[in-house]
Amino acid sequence: MRPEPSELQELVRDLHRQGSAWLPAGLGSRLDWGPPVQASCTVLSCAALRGVREFNPGDFTITVAAGTPLVEVQQTLGHHGQWLSVDAPWGDADGAAAGSIGGLVARGLAGGYRQRYLGVRDQLIGLELMRADGVTARAGGKVVKNVAGYDLMRLFTGSWGSLGLITELTLRTLPQPPLRRSVCFQGEAGDLASLSRWLLGSSLSPERIDWWNGSLAAAAGLAPEPLLLIGLASVDASTLEEQVRCLQERSSLQARVLDASTTATWLALARGGAVTPSTAATAPAWLLRLGVSPDRLETLMQAPALAGLAVDMAAGSGLGLAWTGPEGPHQAAVTSGQVMALRSLCTELGGHLTVLRQPRRAGLPAWLDAPSRPLIEAIKRRFDPSGQLAPGRLPGVAQSVSTL
Amino acid sequence: MTIDWAAMERHCRALLPARAVVAAAQELLAYDCDGLTLHRAQPPLVVLPETTEQVAAILRLCHRRGVPFLARGSGTGLSGGALAETEALVIATSRMRSILDVDLANRRITVQPGVINGWVTRAVAGDGFYYAPDPSSQVVCSIGGNVAENSGGVHCLKYGVTSNHVLEMEVVLPDGTVTTLGSGLAETPELDLRGVFIGSEGTLGIATAITLRLLRAPQSVAVLLADFTAMEAAGEAVRLVTAAGVLPAGMEIMDNFTINAVDDLFGRDEYPRDAAAVLLIELDGQEREVTAAVEIAGELCRQAGARTIRRASSEADRALLWKGRKSAFAAVGRITPTYYVQDGVVPRSALPGVLAAIEELSRRYELPVANVFHAGDGNLHPLILYRADEPGVIERVQELGAEILRLCIDAGGSITGEHGVGSDKRCYLDWMFAPDDLATMRLVREAFDPAGLANPGKIFPTPRSCGESARRQVAHRHIKVEHHLPKEAAEVEQRDVESLASLDVF
Numbered sequence: 001m002r003p004e005p006s007e008l009q010e011l012v013r014d015l016h017r018q019g020s021a022w023l024p025a026g027l028g029s030r031l032d033w034g035p036p037v038q039a040s041c042t043v044l045s046c047a048a049l050r051g052v053r054e055f056n057p058g059d060f061t062i063t064v065a066a067g068t069p070l071v072e073v074q075q076t077l078g079h080h081g082q083w084l085s086v087d088a089p090w091g092d093a094d095g096a097a098a099g100s101i102g103g104l105v106a107r108g109l110a111g112g113y114r115q116r117y118l119g120v121r122d123q124l125i126g127l128e129l130m131r132a133d134g135v136t137a138r139a140g141g142k143v144v145k146n147v148a149g150y151d152l153m154r155l156f157t158g159s160w161g162s163l164g165l166i167t168e169l170t171l172r173t174l175p176q177p178p179l180r181r182s183v184c185f186q187g188e189a190g191d192l193a194s195l196s197r198w199l200l201g202s203s204l205s206p207e208r209i210d211w212w213n214g215s216l217a218a219a220a221g222l223a224p225e226p227l228l229l230i231g232l233a234s235v236d237a238s239t240l241e242e243q244v245r246c247l248q249e250r251s252s253l254q255a256r257v258l259d260a261s262t263t264a265t266w267l268a269l270a271r272g273g274a275v276t277p278s279t280a281a282t283a284p285a286w287l288l289r290l291g292v293s294p295d296r297l298e299t300l301m302q303a304p305a306l307a308g309l310a311v312d313m314a315a316g317s318g319l320g321l322a323w324t325g326p327e328g329p330h331q332a333a334v335t336s337g338q339v340m341a342l343r344s345l346c347t348e349l350g351g352h353l354t355v356l357r358q359p360r361r362a363g364l365p366a367w368l369d370a371p372s373r374p375l376i377e378a379i380k381r382r383f384d385p386s387g388q389l390a391p392g393r394l395p396g397v398a399q400s401v402s403t404l
Numbered sequence: 405m406t407i408d409w410a411a412m413e414r415h416c417r418a419l420l421p422a423r424a425v426v427a428a429a430q431e432l433l434a435y436d437c438d439g440l441t442l443h444r445a446q447p448p449l450v451v452l453p454e455t456t457e458q459v460a461a462i463l464r465l466c467h468r469r470g471v472p473f474l475a476r477g478s479g480t481g482l483s484g485g486a487l488a489e490t491e492a493l494v495i496a497t498s499r500m501r502s503i504l505d506v507d508l509a510n511r512r513i514t515v516q517p518g519v520i521n522g523w524v525t526r527a528v529a530g531d532g533f534y535y536a537p538d539p540s541s542q543v544v545c546s547i548g549g550n551v552a553e554n555s556g557g558v559h560c561l562k563y564g565v566t567s568n569h570v571l572e573m574e575v576v577l578p579d580g581t582v583t584t585l586g587s588g589l590a591e592t593p594e595l596d597l598r599g600v601f602i603g604s605e606g607t608l609g610i611a612t613a614i615t616l617r618l619l620r621a622p623q624s625v626a627v628l629l630a631d632f633t634a635m636e637a638a639g640e641a642v643r644l645v646t647a648a649g650v651l652p653a654g655m656e657i658m659d660n661f662t663i664n665a666v667d668d669l670f671g672r673d674e675y676p677r678d679a680a681a682v683l684l685i686e687l688d689g690q691e692r693e694v695t696a697a698v699e700i701a702g703e704l705c706r707q708a709g710a711r712t713i714r715r716a717s718s719e720a721d722r723a724l725l726w727k728g729r730k731s732a733f734a735a736v737g738r739i740t741p742t743y744y745v746q747d748g749v750v751p752r753s754a755l756p757g758v759l760a761a762i763e764e765l766s767r768r769y770e771l772p773v774a775n776v777f778h779a780g781d782g783n784l785h786p787l788i789l790y791r792a793d794e795p796g797v798i799e800r801v802q803e804l805g806a807e808i809l810r811l812c813i814d815a816g817g818s819i820t821g822e823h824g825v826g827s828d829k830r831c832y833l834d835w836m837f838a839p840d841d842l843a844t845m846r847l848v849r850e851a852f853d854p855a856g857l858a859n860p861g862k863i864f865p866t867p868r869s870c871g872e873s874a875r876r877q878v879a880h881r882h883i884k885v886e887h888h889l890p891k892e893a894a895e896v897e898q899r900d901v902e903s904l905a906s907l908d909v910f
Contacts, residue, residue: 056751056753057647058643058647058752058753059751059752059753060646060752061751081647081649108591108596109591110590110591114590118564118568118590119590119591121596121599122564122567122568129844131844135840135843135844136840137838137840137841137843137844137845138837138838138841139837139841139844139845141816141817141818141836142751142816142817143749143750143751143781143782143816143817143818143821144781144782145556145560145565145749145778145781145782145783145818145821145822146749146817146818146820146821147553147554147565147603147818147820147821147822147823147824147825148818148819148820148825148829148833148836148837149825149833149836149837149841149842149845149863150600150603150604150845150848150849150863151554151567151599151600151602151603151604152600152844152845152848153599154567154596154598154599154600154602155595155596155597155599155600155848157596157599158591158593158595158596159595159596162595163595174651175646175647175648175649175651176649177649178648178649197509200511200620201532201620202620203532203620203621203622203623203689203690204690205689205690234693234696235648235649235650235693235696235697235700236692236693236696236697238692238696239690239692239693239696242690242692243690289593291587291589291591291592292589293510293588293589294509294510294511295509295510317589317590317591318510318589319589319590319591350510350587350588350589351587351589352587352589352592352593354593366593367593367594368593370584370592370593370594370595371583371584372583372584372585372594372597374581374583375577375583375597375851375852376594376595376597378851378852379595379597379847379848379851380595381851382847382848382850382851383847394595395593395594395595396592396593396594396595
């Protein structure tokens with residue numbers, strides 16, 4: 001369903017009276033990511049909640065309806081030399097599957113820009129939501145610094161629709177960096193690890209330090225060797241040159257300086273290129289969110305459990321994505337057993353693995369139980385006492401396999 | 405409900421070493437207020453646990469007996485969040501001062517809640533790292549308190565506030581359960597209860613171990629000081645610098661009143677006395693980048709109408725330029741013995757208009773207001789100056805304070821940017837939020853603390869604390885107002901004492 005703003009509240013109240021299950025959604029481009037929800041669940045898209053509600057360039061904040069596509073927000077900001085410092089979601093983000101800003105926040109998954117600009121949760125300064133009972137509530141505000149009331153912005157970031165429908169967001173914006181330059185290095189994992197270690201311990205402040213595995217490099221038409229893609233930004237050209245020189249001197253590997261259009265192409269590729277992110281037959285059979293302690297990334301990147309997966313990890317945070325091609329005869333290579341082994345490895349390396357997409361019969365829980373599971377369930381009971389919202393999808397609570 | 409405090413004392417003594425239980429009236433006096441001395445209430449009992457297990461045992465005891473409690477860090481908070489206004493057990497974390505783990509390879513550190521903010525940086529500075537959030541009270545305030553208040557600081561313009569820097573927390577819930585929120589990584593596939601806990605002002609539980617993100621110290625730092633003949637021009641300079649893509653570590657403005665107070669304090673004209681505003685910009689990063697940014701920022705200040713511009717890059721020269729700002733509150737304190745500080749926030753573009761309106765209010769109420777503020781993020785700290793012995797002045801001060809907050813809200817801002825709501829501003833929270841908003845926030849409280857024992861009465865307006873008709877002005881009429889250093893300052897190591905002398909807790 002795609003209610004108009006004027007119909008939304010009445011619709012939600014009806015669903016509440018009937019005790020019907022429903023799934024809060026953005027544009028519906030990534031509906032099947034995460035734990036499968038009950039089949040009978042009504043999808044309630046906020047696609048009709050669209051557009052910029054308030055933008056005063058001098059304040060460096062923007063208020064948008066939750067169903068506004070991220071690309072549209074970026075375009076509006078771009079006209080004023082500003083941007084939202086987040087990565088687009090994985091999969092055809094500029095095309096038909098451009099996700100909404102609400103969806104991006106509900107999943108809460110940051111990309112490589114986290115290195116310099118922090119995550120999705122850190123950009124959010126205000127929120128309007130609709131609860132399962134149809135009550136509208138706000139938290140935060142329109143100023144970048146604000147500690148009045150509880151921080152529901154963070155509670156809702158990465159809540160996957162389990163607590164309510166996000167209807168409006170206020171975010172902080174930044175001026176676009178006047179100058180950008182990217183450098184890439186290819187070579188052995190050990191060499192890349194040592195360069196990345198040095199860079200993370202240096203006073204340089206790159207926008208991103210992305211570590212690709214050989215499969216992803218091959219997809220970019222390069223030798224199938226691991227690659228480090230370093231994005232630099234500055235107000236000053238000579239600073240950029242100095243930083244590039246500095247990187248070249250640090251590493252015995254060949255540095256390749258990329259122009260803006262190559263960088264854009266490569267970054268799009270690492271976000272899945274034109275691949276449809278969900279639903280279609282061309283969507284990836286497996287799409288995984290990986291996280292490890294940053295100092296264990298080298299071990300992860302060399303793990304046999306990554307075989308058959310394209311991998312893009314942020315070196316500073318230890319977070320990233322891994323994916324395969326679509327389900328089909330050639331995809332027999334990656335099995336549930338392999339992903340389970342990968343999950344154990346991530347845990348052992350101080351992190352976790354989230355299954356965003358899996359073949360129909362794989363049956364893996366999207367995430368495992370968090371230590372605070374009882375508290376997470378207590379929050380859920382308060383916000384959604386009838387358990388209407390996204391049944392089966394509550395971050396930090398593993399689904400039992402039998403319910404899958 | 406009547407609480408048998410003698411019995412509580414016995415139970416606490418059974419759980420904790422003798423020195424960890426404070427029940428003598430003269431010792432309890434030290435806990436009767438926090439940094440906001442406007443409100444005072446002596447708690448019936450204070451405990452000073454040293455371990456997570458002890459905190460959990462105490463909270464289980466409170467839970468069993470239905471006894472309210474409140475956690476207290478260093479007592480430097482400015483919103484009365486650690487005030488035991490209703491009878492409550494005070495759990496002071498000032499003996500939980502161990503650094504539990506330093507993990508430089510992953511740029512993180514785990515500390516107990518009583519660890520002083522400044523100690524975190526001190527622990528890793530030798531390796532070239534630091535902890536970014538830097539409230540001005542950082543030589544005294546605790547990390548646990550920073551978590552409770554989601555504290556900011558001068559450098560949060562570029563680096564963010566506490567919530568941007570906490571990865572994981574061990575938390576004791578109000579029923580005594582110990583749990584973990586977040587993981588050592590920036591993202592964890594679980595509801596972000598860590599995020600909602602930070603800034604909850606002690607109403608959701610007590611954090612007993614906190615893992616923080618560390619940053620690499622910048623290669624170079626420079627400070628630029630510009631003076632303007634109009635506040636609007638200083639505001640324009642801030643706008644131009646921000647829009648140019650230069651992201652300063654901090655931008656601070658002092659108004660003419662403060663400038664003169666500082667010059668009086670120093671006994672010389674540190675700043676031009678006729679300047680309407682002085683703007684301080686700190687820039688950090690790679691040396692070459694900083695040089696370029698200083699160039700750009702200086703040029704933009706001139707464009708905006710700066711009269712004179714001073715620059716400093718060496719540590720000593722930088723300290724000199726900062727000195728006036730750091731002494732601003734002490735300087736103002738010399739003019740009148742007492743002042744009341746607000747913490748409103750406005751959208752950056754509204755700054756000049758709001759400042760002009762504050763000036764107008766100041767005239768109307770016949771109370772001087774000094775403005776020193778974080779210009780980069782629109783966080784104002786108007787200081788209302790008054791003499792406590794003047795009859796009826798407290799009511800006037802609080803009315804003026806409320807009107808200033810009203811201005812901030814009308815401009816699209818907030819009643820608090822970094823000090824928290826506490827007991828001081830709870831009666832204004834419903835100026836910002838509708839009943840449904842507050843009810844939704846309370847759902848979180850009910851999930852964490854169904855019995856309502858953790859720091860009761862704080863943050864949310866209640867009929868009892870904010871009686872419908874009277875609430876706009878009442879709150880705290882009976883108490884003498886003064887500004888003094890928090891008592892825990894005495895516990896801080898001797899080497900901190902010198903810096904305390906110039907401490908400005910805002």
